[in-house]
Amino acid sequence: MPFNPLAERGLPLDKQLRSWSELNVQPYDTREVHPYTRCRVILMNGIEAEAISFSHNFNRNTPDVELKQRLAMVRRIEQQQQKAVNWLIPAEKNENAIEVTIGYEQVAVDLTAWLARHEPDPYLKQCYEFGLLEDFDHLYRYANLMDLMGNGRRVEEITGDYTEITPGRPTIFEHRDPRDDLRRPMTKVAAHRQSVLNAMTLVSAEQQTMNYYMNFGNRPEDPLARALYLEIAEIEEQHVTHYESLLDPEMGWATNWLFHENHECWLYWSCLETEVDPRIRQVWELHLAMELEHLRIAARAVEEIEGRDPAELIAPFEAPMTFEENKAYVRQVLADQIELGSYDSEVMPVANLPSQHRYFDYQAAVNAGGSPTEEVIRRHREEFGSEYRFETEGPNPVPGLREDKDGEEIAYARIVRERVGSLEAGRSSMAAE
Known part of the structure; x- marks a missing residue:
């Protein structure tokens, strides 16, 4: 049945403050937790982090003291929510950083796949599928790193058999000129309500991953691990740009706050509807009650500041967001869209880019001297005789991405090699003259 958050009663704000002992929750057991429970925990930490960041920015952009106080009260509770959620992740000795990273990338793959499958706008759906193939490749690269690190666990012990480990659009080719990561924005008036929720979800999730890699990436001792996090962290920044540019840039601050709180209600309701762990389900239930009041x-702020009826801006939730297996869907997208690049706000086959397009200049600059995401696969082959893959549905659907490809390569690789080589040859000739 649809769930209308505006019609539900929440927990009064003065009942929401919790003690340190209440917030210092018992972590899940990394050996027993369901992979998608881990995914929900990671996602909701990112959702709370975005809500807090937005509230701080709203605070910096309003002179209204009474409004600042309301924002501060709600923001403090959301800080506590973030702590309770994030503290569900075990300590380093029980679930180390590379294992958490695998969880982050499983979130990126199966969350993006679900949102793309349930996106009513064709342009937005294409944008999500474009990013999906890139995060899918990140999971494969980190899986090979985890095995090289001698972690003692198989990646599929973390992901279960829900998500395959095999190449996506190779990360080396994901590096684009920043201007080609901007997309056309939707408008809050014309956009489907589900489209707004979908875009906000991906912005929050990718922003969290970007921040995690930016801050954790220099912690490993192995230079290759540091290099791998460095390269992929920059792609995550591209993804934040890619997804955030879809949001309506003319939305008022109060309406934006309403959308953030509505977004949190949707996702906590989704977690409550789908959670299999009874103890963690109680966390989702409590936080939903809090968010309904937020x-x-x-x-009320929308009514007072913008003179609008909130019911005209948000709609009842028709269905929960669900973490579920997306193997067949990901394989189909991979087979159909592996060769896509982008030009301004449009995605298109890389073969259709002009030969002197800025993409090839950017590729030549950042990949000069090699790519850590390629090196981690080379080293795994060198040390183990093969790559780390977990392909439950058969060989990779793209022949040029199979381990036994016998010299085949995807057109992307050939085109980039030829055009970057041509650019470098032209520069060498000019320098000689």
């Missing part, structure tokens, strides 16, 4: 407070 939504009411934001709705």
